[in-house]
Amino acid sequence: MSRHGQTEREIADCVGAIYEASTGGGDWHQVGDRLRRLTNARRAILRVPDANGSSRNLLMNVDEGDAVYAAYYHSIDPYTSRARRDFSEERSGHLGRARIGAEIVAEDAFLRSEYYADFARRHARRHMLGGMVGVGQANPIGLFRDDTSQPFGAHDVRLLEILLPHLQRALELRERLGLVAEDACLTRAALDSVTVGMAIVDAGLKLHFLNEAGRRHLDHGASGLGSMRSGPYAGNGVYLAARSRQDAARLRRLIAPATASGTGGAMRIEGRDGAACAVLVSPAPAGLARDRGGHASGGPAEGLAMVVLQRLGRAVAPSVDLLCDVFGFSRAEAEVAAALSGGASAEDVARLRAVSLTTVRSQIRSILGKCECENLRDLEAAMASLSVLAPARP
Amino acid sequence: MRDPVILPPRQVNRGPEAVPLTDLRQYVEALRRLGELQEIDVPVALDLEVGAITRRCYETGAPAPLFKSFSDHPGNGFRILGAPGGTSCQPGLRLARVALALGLPPSSNGLEIVEAIADSLDQPAIPPVVVADAPCFEHVTTGDAVDLTRLPVPLLHHGDGGRYLNTWGCIVARMPDGAWTNWSIARMMLVDGQRLTGIVAREQHVGMVAQAWAAIGKPMPFALALGVEPAIPFICGMPLPAHVDEADRLGALLGRPIRTVRCRTIDLEAPASAEILIEGHLHLDEAIEEGPMGEFAGYVPAEPPTRRPVYHVTAISHRTGAILPVVVAGEPVEENHTAWGIPSAAQILHDLRAAGLAITTAWIPLESALHWLVVTVPRDWRRRTGIEDSAALCRRIGEVVFAGKAGAVIPKVIVLNDDVDPTNVRELVWAFATRCHPQLGHATFEHIPAAPLLAYLRSSEKVAAATGKIVYNCLPPDEWGEALPIRASFRHGYPAEIVARVRHRWAAYGFR
Numbered sequence: 001m002s003r004h005g006q007t008e009r010e011i012a013d014c015v016g017a018i019y020e021a022s023t024g025g026g027d028w029h030q031v032g033d034r035l036r037r038l039t040n041a042r043r044a045i046l047r048v049p050d051a052n053g054s055s056r057n058l059l060m061n062v063d064e065g066d067a068v069y070a071a072y073y074h075s076i077d078p079y080t081s082r083a084r085r086d087f088s089e090e091r092s093g094h095l096g097r098a099r100i101g102a103e104i105v106a107e108d109a110f111l112r113s114e115y116y117a118d119f120a121r122r123h124a125r126r127h128m129l130g131g132m133v134g135v136g137q138a139n140p141i142g143l144f145r146d147d148t149s150q151p152f153g154a155h156d157v158r159l160l161e162i163l164l165p166h167l168q169r170a171l172e173l174r175e176r177l178g179l180v181a182e183d184a185c186l187t188r189a190a191l192d193s194v195t196v197g198m199a200i201v202d203a204g205l206k207l208h209f210l211n212e213a214g215r216r217h218l219d220h221g222a223s224g225l226g227s228m229r230s231g232p233y234a235g236n237g238v239y240l241a242a243r244s245r246q247d248a249a250r251l252r253r254l255i256a257p258a259t260a261s262g263t264g265g266a267m268r269i270e271g272r273d274g275a276a277c278a279v280l281v282s283p284a285p286a287g288l289a290r291d292r293g294g295h296a297s298g299g300p301a302e303g304l305a306m307v308v309l310q311r312l313g314r315a316v317a318p319s320v321d322l323l324c325d326v327f328g329f330s331r332a333e334a335e336v337a338a339a340l341s342g343g344a345s346a347e348d349v350a351r352l353r354a355v356s357l358t359t360v361r362s363q364i365r366s367i368l369g370k371c372e373c374e375n376l377r378d379l380e381a382a383m384a385s386l387s388v389l390a391p392a393r394p
Numbered sequence: 395m396r397d398p399v400i401l402p403p404r405q406v407n408r409g410p411e412a413v414p415l416t417d418l419r420q421y422v423e424a425l426r427r428l429g430e431l432q433e434i435d436v437p438v439a440l441d442l443e444v445g446a447i448t449r450r451c452y453e454t455g456a457p458a459p460l461f462k463s464f465s466d467h468p469g470n471g472f473r474i475l476g477a478p479g480g481t482s483c484q485p486g487l488r489l490a491r492v493a494l495a496l497g498l499p500p501s502s503n504g505l506e507i508v509e510a511i512a513d514s515l516d517q518p519a520i521p522p523v524v525v526a527d528a529p530c531f532e533h534v535t536t537g538d539a540v541d542l543t544r545l546p547v548p549l550l551h552h553g554d555g556g557r558y559l560n561t562w563g564c565i566v567a568r569m570p571d572g573a574w575t576n577w578s579i580a581r582m583m584l585v586d587g588q589r590l591t592g593i594v595a596r597e598q599h600v601g602m603v604a605q606a607w608a609a610i611g612k613p614m615p616f617a618l619a620l621g622v623e624p625a626i627p628f629i630c631g632m633p634l635p636a637h638v639d640e641a642d643r644l645g646a647l648l649g650r651p652i653r654t655v656r657c658r659t660i661d662l663e664a665p666a667s668a669e670i671l672i673e674g675h676l677h678l679d680e681a682i683e684e685g686p687m688g689e690f691a692g693y694v695p696a697e698p699p700t701r702r703p704v705y706h707v708t709a710i711s712h713r714t715g716a717i718l719p720v721v722v723a724g725e726p727v728e729e730n731h732t733a734w735g736i737p738s739a740a741q742i743l744h745d746l747r748a749a750g751l752a753i754t755t756a757w758i759p760l761e762s763a764l765h766w767l768v769v770t771v772p773r774d775w776r777r778r779t780g781i782e783d784s785a786a787l788c789r790r791i792g793e794v795v796f797a798g799k800a801g802a803v804i805p806k807v808i809v810l811n812d813d814v815d816p817t818n819v820r821e822l823v824w825a826f827a828t829r830c831h832p833q834l835g836h837a838t839f840e841h842i843p844a845a846p847l848l849a850y851l852r853s854s855e856k857v858a859a860a861t862g863k864i865v866y867n868c869l870p871p872d873e874w875g876e877a878l879p880i881r882a883s884f885r886h887g888y889p890a891e892i893v894a895r896v897r898h899r900w901a902a903y904g905f906r
């Protein structure tokens with residue numbers, strides 16, 4: 001597996017872990033582990049307020065650094081104070097955007113600060129990659145490297161930006177589901193208040209739960225996905241169904257492993273109106289799988305998957321930057337790949353870019369090689385899952 | 395609410411009744427107790443009357459007729475049992491004769507019987523045991539004293555080319571090296587007091603063994619055991635693979651060794667339970683006119699007689715009052731459909747499962763006269779087989795079915811979801827009619843070997859012994875995934891509480 005393919009897989013797994021944690025099934029530390037592995041960071045911090053008025057890191061266990069931070073250094077943290085200000089002033093401009101430390105606080109000022117000299121230097125927080133997510137209040141998320149490592153780069157920024165919308169949604173979910181208190185019990189019904197479509201299905205795509213938003217989505221006649229009542233008995237339940245044979249097969253291939261061994265993934269499904277739907281699949285969080293209110297009967301828990309559905313509006317290709325990062329394309333290759341996955345033929349691309357067909361052909365070969373795709377169909381699938389993972393910003 | 399429950403293997407309850415029926419007379423008594431035997435005290439003609447009565451029994455589900463005297467033959471104390479493996483019109487006992495013969499509860503349904511036979515194929519062989527003596531040796535004639543015409547040999551159908559002695563007997567044939575002893579059924583027509591002729595097809599094992607003897611320049615020793623213990627004809631009709639001894643498999647199925655006895659004039663053992671035992675040699679190099687005779691497809695062929703090999707008889711042994719069982723082949727349901735069709739379905743079920751195809755059951759509808767095989771699959775067949783689309787599944791099923799000896803006979807396979815009970819003809823007709831697109835998703839096979847006895851074959855196909863075959867795809871469109879059509883029936887279309895309430899209150903409504 002190439003590094004690029006690997007990254008794509010790791011992103012998908014991380015997204016799965018995020019939803020799993022947010023709906024009470026998984027554990028936020030796993031999200032922390034995955035984030036750190038993806039970005040090669042020593043520490044990962046997502047601070048959220050806790051019940052007794054202070055804040056707590058969701059992503060890792062407390063270390064000595066956290067203890068001294070909580071005791072004093074939080075009060076002189078130059079990033080936080082700056083970020084809070086930005087966030088309160090122009091929320092939408094910051095939400096979902098990742099920054100490296102030097103963009104927020106100038107390097108020289110940072111290196112001269114008491115915060116750096118007495119705290120950050122000693123606790124592996126030399127380099128910072130951060131962002132803001134939150135409901136009502138800004139929660140800083142930070143990834144840190146120590147001073148023996150390279151600073152974070154544009155690649156890391158984009159990786160985090162892929163994940164921030166998911167983290168944002170996860171925090172919204174977590175709040176709505178009342179999981180702020182650790183022992184809160186989750187019921188599937190609570191998912192009805194969530195605006196994103198959510199379904200719990202088994203390996204046969206039988207729906208064990210569908211929230212209101214999901215129902216609206218599946219009832220939409222033009223959507224590429226629908227629901228289908230099944231027999232032979234009138235009460236045999238409802239299945240998640242794709243309207244085309246090919247999509248149905250892809251959906252099955254995505255869902256079956258998620259119900260069994262726990263790897264998720266993503267795909268997009270084109271509707272009849274040209275609007276696309278993002279489908280994110282991950283193993284069902286244990287809390288949802290176990291829900292007594294659902295159809296799942298007793299006995300050993302059968303494998304279930306969670307499917308998150310989101311209408312994407314008209315089809316969007318992943319950004320050129322993202323393609324360069326994830327697959328290691330040159331800009332020209334990224335543009336060609338984007339055009340191809342938008343439905344253009346090699347001839348179209350040659351005409352549009354005013355280059356020879358031979359050039360385009362050799363670019364295609366190189367593109368397929370770099371993303372380890374057998375053919376243009378595979379490429380299209382890879383691009384589709386990327387654009388699902390990195391939804392266009394609102 | 396009852397899902398199509400298929401009893402898992404080995405759970406088939408052999409019942410308290412399961413005292414083994416080790417000879418035909420015990421079977422006749424068991425039939426009598428079940429109301430499945432009609433003794434006929436008036437004399438009947440061997441010439442067509444026995445055949446006509448037996449046909450009417452098949453077609454009405456009447457008890458099996460036991461004929462005791464004959465208006466056109468001295469009889470010599472011999473009796474005839476008609477429709478020994480026919481179906482019954484008694485409610486819940488349709489396959490009682492088959493089930494009883496195989497040591498299963500008389501109320502067993504077709505799928506339970508198929509499952510029990512298929513399951514036995516994975517059990518270790520139980521070889522037969524040779525016993526010292528047998529009741530059939532009460533009366534023995536050998537050499538020139540042999541006279542087949544002393545036996546009551548009926549003319550079964552109007553238009554048959556002769557009288558048929560063997561329609562339900564076990565032909566024993568052993569390879570020259572002794573490595574394989576085959577038991578099978580193939581019809582045998584009386585030629586004269588010492589000769590028989592019959593179908594000895596190349597693809598049948600008796601034909602293969604006879605060829606092996608012919609290759610060393612010798613006629614094939616054979617034994618024909620008539621009126622054997624009731625399970626034996628079912629293993630003789632079963633298309634087991636070549637080089638498998640039917641006796642071993644029957645032992646495995648019944649959980650006990652079959653008793654055999656040494657023949658008097660040839661080097662073979664035959665079932666010790668025989669009412670009548672014929673011994674002799676089959677000469678492939680001699681031919682005489684045979685047939686036609688009414689056949690399993692339901693027709694009396696219009697063709698002229700065919701020249702077929704000759705069986706020379708060297709000994710006849712029989713019990714006093716021996717019973718000759720008689721099958722009158724023709725429109726379903728008769729023994730070709732129960733004793734060839736049901737074991738064929740079991741063998742195919744076993745083969746499909748061995749090929750990794752997760753199928754629920756395989757059934758050859760009795761009414762289809764072996765021209766249809768129905769294969770049902772669970773809704774999650776994709777996950778169980780790894781095959782993605784239904785057309786590919788149908789092709790795979792066809793490849794496995796048509797490659798086997800049992801499937802070589804079957805020209806048409808119907809693949810359905812397992813909410814349909816293929817033994818219920820009403821349900822099957824409805825499902826086939828409504829779920830099968832006339833054009834989409836079928837798997838067709840061009841020019842593959844076929845039994846020449848299929849009713850509709852063109853003469854060129856009979857000559858080539860090859861024809862086209864089809865697997866009808868009656869599964870929902872692939873985009874449905876595991877969803878199935880919702881059935882608008884009493885059983886399926888209402889909540890379980892309503893179904894239970896209506897059943898419970900049925901009498902209260904005034905129905906009886």
Ligand SMILES: Cc1cc2nc3c(=O)[nH]c(=O)nc-3n(C[C@H](O)[C@H](O)[C@H](O)COP(=O)(O)O)c2cc1C
Pocket residue numbers: 561562576577578579580581593595597598599600630631632633634721729730731733734
């Ligand atoms: C009642 C009955 C009659 C049959 N008649 C014939 C027949 O005349 N010729 C034939 O080839 N097969 C006949 N069969 C089918 C064979 O018995 C069947 O194909 C069996 O598999 C043959 O045995 P083998 O597999 O050992 O060759 C008959 C079956 C039954 C049950």
Ligand SMILES: [Mn+2]
Pocket residue numbers: 576577578599633634635636638640
């Ligand atoms: Mn055989």
